Amino acid sequence: MTLAQVSVIGAGAWGTALALIATRGGCRAFLHARRPELAATIAATRCNAAYLPDIELPAELAVTADFAAALDADAVLYAQPAQHFRAFCQKARPLWRIGAPLVLCAKGIEQESGLLLHEIAAEALPGVAVAALSGPSFAIDVARGLPTAIAIAAPDGALVERLMRSLSHGALRPYGSEDLVGTEVAGAVKNVYAIACGLAIGAGLGDNARAALITRGLAEVTRLALAKGGRQETLMGLAGLGDLVLTCSSPKSRNMSLGIEMGQGRPLADILAGRRSVAEGVTTAPAVLALARQLGVEMPIAASVERILHGGGSLAAEAENLLARPLKRES
Ligand SMILES: NC(=O)c1ccc[n+]([C@@H]2O[C@H](COP(=O)([O-])OP(=O)(O)OC[C@H]3O[C@@H](n4cnc5c(N)ncnc54)[C@H](O)[C@@H]3O)[C@@H](O)[C@H]2O)c1
Numbered sequence: 299m300t301l302a303q304v305s306v307i308g309a310g311a312w313g314t315a316l317a318l319i320a321t322r323g324g325c326r327a328f329l330h331a332r333r334p335e336l337a338a339t340i341a342a343t344r345c346n347a348a349y350l351p352d353i354e355l356p357a358e359l360a361v362t363a364d365f366a367a368a369l370d371a372d373a374v375l376y377a378q379p380a381q382h383f384r385a386f387c388q389k390a391r392p393l394w395r396i397g398a399p400l401v402l403c404a405k406g407i408e409q410e411s412g413l414l415l416h417e418i419a420a421e422a423l424p425g426v427a428v429a430a431l432s433g434p435s436f437a438i439d440v441a442r443g444l445p446t447a448i449a450i451a452a453p454d455g456a457l458v459e460r461l462m463r464s465l466s467h468g469a470l471r472p473y474g475s476e477d478l479v480g481t482e483v484a485g486a487v488k489n490v491y492a493i494a495c496g497l498a499i500g501a502g503l504g505d506n507a508r509a510a511l512i513t514r515g516l517a518e519v520t521r522l523a524l525a526k527g528g529r530q531e532t533l534m535g536l537a538g539l540g541d542l543v544l545t546c547s548s549p550k551s552r553n554m555s556l557g558i559e560m561g562q563g564r565p566l567a568d569i570l571a572g573r574r575s576v577a578e579g580v581t582t583a584p585a586v587l588a589l590a591r592q593l594g595v596e597m598p599i600a601a602s603v604e605r606i607l608h609g610g611g612s613l614a615a616e617a618e619n620l621l622a623r624p625l626k627r628e629s
């Protein structure tokens with residue numbers, strides 16, 4: 299059976315694209331915006347000009363700022379930044395419709411706790427079935443109806459099947475998996491390597507450097523995912539390699555473009571002050587390093603990115619350090 303009604307929490311670029319996916323998949327979709335004025339503007343203009351310009355939203359897509367009404371759905375898709383997820387759970391808990399699954403569409407790790415979002419949900423929304431939707435999917439390309447393959451993961455195979463059938467349509471092809479841990483780790487950590495690749499490109503270090511960062515980044519994130527209980531094949535699939543390659547290859551990525559600007563010498567604080575959109579890698583980098591330390595996993599590239607972002611490290615010194623590490627077998 300497919301889902302009749304789906305709500306998407308977060309009217310940024312991804313939430314708006316997801317609401318379009320659900321509508322195209324044949325669901326009745328509700329898009330929830332926190333700010334009533336944004337909900338009213340989107341509803342009136344049929345366009346989310348601030349986050350997804352030039353995309354016309356169909357009349358059947360409902361837009362609301364009423365949180366309780368939005369939660370009254372067959373499935374709830376969370377598409378706000380990861381650092382706001384715990385607050386969302388706490389607000390949603392008394393209103394949750396019994397039996398409705400939560401689909402995690404944000405890609406990040408909580409900075410303070412180092413927890414993945416499904417681990418936060420287990421604490422803050424106990425008893426709610428959780429899935430993750432991830433993979434290589436720029437919101438603007440999805441919204442334009444360009445061909446896209448995504449991953450949907452949950453321990454409950456029946457839930458995965460239901461979500462895949464409900465959200466798939468001509469241009470959107472989901473693949474299913476039971477590996478929630480690996481899918482979440484891959485989606486969150488690729489943003490850190492996208493910043494690394496942006497730094498390299500912005501500083502003129504070249505395409506060889508970028509390919510090395512992608513490949514060795516994949517080795518690092520795979521080690522972390524396996525140590526956390528994820529599966530190797532997830533890291534070689536859409537949520538892993540697929541999203542890493544996409545995000546590290548295009549300045550359409552907010553993480554990569556932030557890295558490019560930093561690589562060209564612009565301070566992080568200036569870049570963030572001038573942006574409305576989120577670059578999850580900035581807050582996820584310290585959480586990744588904390589998790590890696592806790593699990594005894596070596597992640598030298600992620601550690602360099604974290605020092606450049608938050609520890610006053612210079613790009614030149616970090617690049618030199620990475621190249622000067624002891625020679626080793628490729629693994
Ligand atoms: N944009 C994409 O192509 C894309 C694709 C896949 C996954 N994602 C993930 O989706 C998540 C949302 O990204 P996005 O691109 O829609 O964001 P965005 O940059 O387009 O918009 C920012 C979002 O943050 C929300 N926000 C700002 N302050 C907030 C607060 N205090 N509390 C709650 N929400 C707040 C805004 O309402 C808005 O929804 C991120 O985790 C991102 O990694 C994005």
Ligand SMILES: O=P(O)(O)OC[C@H](O)CO
Binds near residue numbers: 576
């Ligand atoms: O723009 P980014 O860097 O947040 O990346 C967007 C998506 O995660 C790509 O799959």
